[in-house]
Amino acid sequence: MSEAAASTVDVLVVGGGSAALCAAIAARRSGVSVRMVEWAPAAMRGGNTRHARNFRLMHDRSAWYVPGTYSEDAFFRDLLRVTQGATDERLARALIRGSATIAQWLGDNGVRLQDPAAGAMPYSQRTAFFLGGGKAMINALYMTAAKLGVTISYDSEVVELAFGDARVCEADIAHGGGIERVLAKTMVVCSGGYQANFDxxxxxxxxxxxxxxxxxxxxxxxxxxxxxxxxxxxxxxxSSRCHMVAVDARGPKFDGGIVTRITAIPHGIVVDRDGRRFHDEGEDARKTHFARWGARIADCPGQIAYLIMDAKGLNRALPTALPPIRADTVAALATALGLDQAALETTIRDFNAAIATDDVPLTARCTSGLTPPKSRGAVALVDPPFAAYPMRPGVTFMHFGVAVDEQMRVLRNDGKPASNVFAAGMIMAANVLGDGYLAGLGVALSTVFGRLAGEEAARLAGR
Ligand SMILES: Cc1cc2nc3c(=O)[nH]c(=O)nc-3n(C[C@H](O)[C@H](O)[C@H](O)COP(=O)(O)OP(=O)(O)OC[C@H]3O[C@@H](n4cnc5c(N)ncnc54)[C@H](O)[C@@H]3O)c2cc1C
Structure with missing residues (x-):
């Protein structure tokens, strides 16, 4: 490591999202000194938790913030289903059990939840929603961390690390054009995945x-x-797997959040840049269908696709952050999208001709003799104005990270745990989430494991 002025602390927490905050607060409450270094500037602090709305939690009775019950086994079955078994059961169960007390812990640290009966959130027996969203949650935790005496540095990027069994951890932190070296008894790494690194x-x-x-x-x-x-x-x-959803291609390259998701795919057809359909738009009509379209669009030429609707489909669609591109004719819509007019007209003509009858309920209406079919919600695209959303794959997180044990210590290649380096949050999410996703799991994971890693790191540092 390069030469640099050194400062010392008991626990160094790397990152500034919910995992880092929970680790820092838990460690500080255990009585040790804590330094937290967030690469983002203060205005952008909080990582992806800024965009989150809810978190998943096990509960054996209803509470004012979550109705009904959600047992450990039901939670684990859901996890097994979405990951298709790509989960470490011991860590998964530790996460699930930890989620049973995390709402109370977050509340004790200033986070406010939403009463499902009073707000406009979707009904959920498995998740609780933050009052004011993830940004409010993050702000509350930063305030608590500061009040408890956690030293917080913004615009501070960890650029070098050194650690080993018989030594303290060392981290070089780039800040304000200089490098500061921090020596810490233990370190908790909560710096997320690598989805923002295009190289x-x-x-x-x-x-x-x-x-x-x-x-x-x-x-x-x-x-x-x-x-x-x-x-x-x-x-x-x-490292070649990630969670991606269909997002509006006109949104920002980074940080579009949840409002750029395209949620109206079952109401129209999807074509690639050659104007051709490539998948059954009725296959999955659930609210989360857009999560299946991210990977499909990633496989399209140019990683772009277009949702095409007529006036009927548009009426059924939820409002979007960016208005759809509209035109009075299919030809004019094709021109506005930069698509071949004849190709789009042919696709729509063939699609319309393949809809056997309008005489059955919308959900049962399908095409016949068309490849690929539309197996549900097939309605002829005939009523102007015609409307379109250009779509791209939007990456949420990677199914790749570092292995940890049940104390959140990172594992070395020889299978032994590093003695004083812990990891929590999305950087270790692939231990329990090797594939797929469950709503609210990201924040459950970052808060439960962040808290646990902070407690363990403090216990070791305080010895
Ligand atoms: C649009 C969107 C919506 C989401 N909605 C939900 C939801 O409703 N519910 C849910 O459960 N999950 C949701 N998630 C997932 C959830 O946000 C993440 O699982 C959670 O934020 C992970 O927190 P984290 O602290 O582990 O990491 P991250 O949020 O990835 O944060 C990593 C932090 O590390 C910092 N960092 C990175 N490198 C360095 C470095 N070298 N030095 C110092 N700091 C560094 C970053 O600045 C950042 O603050 C959503 C994600 C996205 C993108």
């Missing part, structure tokens, strides 16, 4: 990566993840 994405996805959009913070570049892997920490998951 790394290109290694995993090839040139297609340039067509991706990143739904969250540009500061999650995986620089610390790379330092850990280079230092001999064991990787977990698959």
């Amino acid at each position: 790394w994405l290109r290694e995993s996805f090839g040139a297609a990566a340039d067509g991706f959009m990143i739904r969250g913070t540009p500061y999650v570049t995986g620089s610390v993840l790379r330092l850990l892997l280079d230092a001999g920490v064991r990787p977990v998951g698959d």
Whole structure:
């Protein structure tokens, strides 16, 4: 490591999202000194939790913030289903059990939840919603951390790490044009995945990566993840897998959040840049269908696709952040989208001709003799104005990170835990989320494991 002025602390927490905040607060409440370093400036602090709305929690009775019950086994079954078994059961159960007390813990640390009966949130027996969203949650935790005496540095990027069994942890932090060295008894790494690093994405996805959009913070570049892997920490998951959803291609490259999701796909047809349909738009009509379309669009030429609707489909669609592109004719719509007019007209003519009858309920209406079919909600596109959304894959997080044990210590390539380096949040999410996603799992994971890692790191530092 380079020469630098050194400061010391008991626990160093790397990152500024919900995992880092929970780790810092838990460690500080255990009585040790804590320094938290967030690469983002104060106005952008909080990582992707700024965009989150809810978190998943086990509960054996209803509470004012979540109705009904959600048992440990039901939670675990849901996790097994979405991951198709790509989960470490011991860690998964630790997460689920930890989620049973996390709402109370967050409340004790200033976070406010929403009463489902009083707000406009969707009914959910499995998740609780933050009052004011993830940004309010983050702000509350920052305020608590500061009040407790956690030293918080913004605009501070960890650029070098050194650690080992018989030594303190060392981190070089780039800040204000200089480098500060911090020596810490223990370290908790909560710096997220690497989805904002296009060079790394290109290694995993090839040139297609340039067509991706990143739904969250540009500061999650995986620089610390790379330092850990280079230092001999064991990787977990698959670096070529990520969670991606269909987002509006006109949104920002980074940080579009949840409002750029395209949620109206069952109400129209989807064509590629050659004006051709390529998948059954009725296959999945659930609210979360857009999550299946991210990977499909990533496989399209140019990583772009277009949702096309007529006036009927548009009337059924929810409002969007950016208005759809409209035109009175299919030809004019094709021109506005830069598509071949004849190709789009042919696709729509063939689609309309394949709808057998309008005489059945909308959900049962399907095409016949068309490849690919539309198996549900097939309605002829005939009523102007015609409308379209250009769509790209929007990456939420990677199914790749570092392996940890049940105390959140990172595991080395030889399978042994590092004695004083812990990890929490999305950087280790692939231990329990090797594939797929469950609503509210990201924040459950970052808060439960952040808290646990902070407690463990403090226990060791205080010895
Ligand atoms: C649009 C969107 C909506 C979402 N909605 C939900 C939801 O409703 N519910 C849910 O459960 N989950 C949701 N998620 C997922 C959830 O936001 C994440 O799981 C959660 O924020 C992870 O928190 P984290 O602290 O582990 O990491 P991140 O949020 O990835 O934060 C990493 C932090 O590390 C910092 N950092 C990175 N590199 C360095 C470095 N070298 N030095 C110092 N700091 C560094 C970053 O600035 C950042 O603050 C959503 C994600 C997105 C993108």
